[in-house]
Amino acid sequence: MCGRFSLIVLVGIIERFGLVQFEFDFLPRYNIAPSQPVPVVIHENGSNQLHFFKWGLIPNWAKDESIGNKLINARAETLEEKPSFNRLLAQKRCLILADGFYEWKKEGRIKRPYRITLQDGRPFAFAFAGLWDSWMSPTGQTISSCTIITTAPNTLLEPIHNRMPVILPQDMESFWLDEGVTFNREIKSLLTPFPAEQMVAYEVSSLVNSSRYDGPECVFPVQSLF
Structure with a gap:
């Protein structure tokens, strides 16, 4: 699974995605946790847009928003089998921005x-493949939310965990956002482990265990803290 990630800066994001509309009140985040707002790029009304969506998918048919606590991740292998995800795979794909997890x-x-x-x-290293939806509460409030797609681990992650988030190659990000691409076989071909040789993993402080702690110490290697 992917239960925490970081995003410290957004250098070059406007140029990378050709953004014409965005919400840009951003502070460095070292320990982003489920239920919090996360930076998401979607393609809607003919343009790429940056928004902040709640992490934890609330499908538009949900009875209440608590379902989002169970839908922070979506397994790539079973997307088409789950009513929460199948429709969104064809219609509502997004990029969730990160620099580490x-x-x-x-x-x-x-x-x-x-x-x-x-x-x-x-800085601003990559984008997770994600799905999103909008849900209206009984009081009339619209909540947009998202989930991170996960896949089998690469050889770097395998000794650490049995899942990893899908990180899209930069040259396929526009394809992932393209509303005209609706054939699931083409879409699912992207949901593979990112190359291990392009990644690095290092132990960090147990401070990251608390979702309430969001300081820069979260991203420092353990040995640099002593």
Whole structure:
């Protein structure tokens, strides 16, 4: 699964996605957790737009928003089997922006947190493949929310965790957002593990265990904290 990630800067985002409309009140985030607002790029009304959606998908048919707590991730292998995701795979795909994510490695009774990012260390490094939807509450409030698609781990992640988020190659991001692409076989061909040789993983502080802590120490290697 993917239960936490980071996004510290948004350098070059307007140029990368050709944004013409965006909500841009952004502060560095070192420990983004489910139910919080996350930066999402969608293609709607003929243009790419940046919004902040709630992390944890609330389908438009949901009776209440608590279902979002269970839908922070969507397994790539079963998207077409789940009513929560099948319609959105063809109609409402999005990019969830990140520069790293966290997974916990079990060692006996201990879980050690690791941060995984790209080797080149670029600011605003990549985008997760995601799905989104809008839901109207009984009081008339519209909530837009999203989920991160996960897949099998690559060889770097395999010793740490049995899942990883789908990270799209940069040259396929526009294809993923294209509303004209609706054939699921083409779409699902992108839902594969990112190349291990382009990534790096390192142990980080247990401070990241708390979703209430969002300081820069979350992204530092353990050895640099002592």
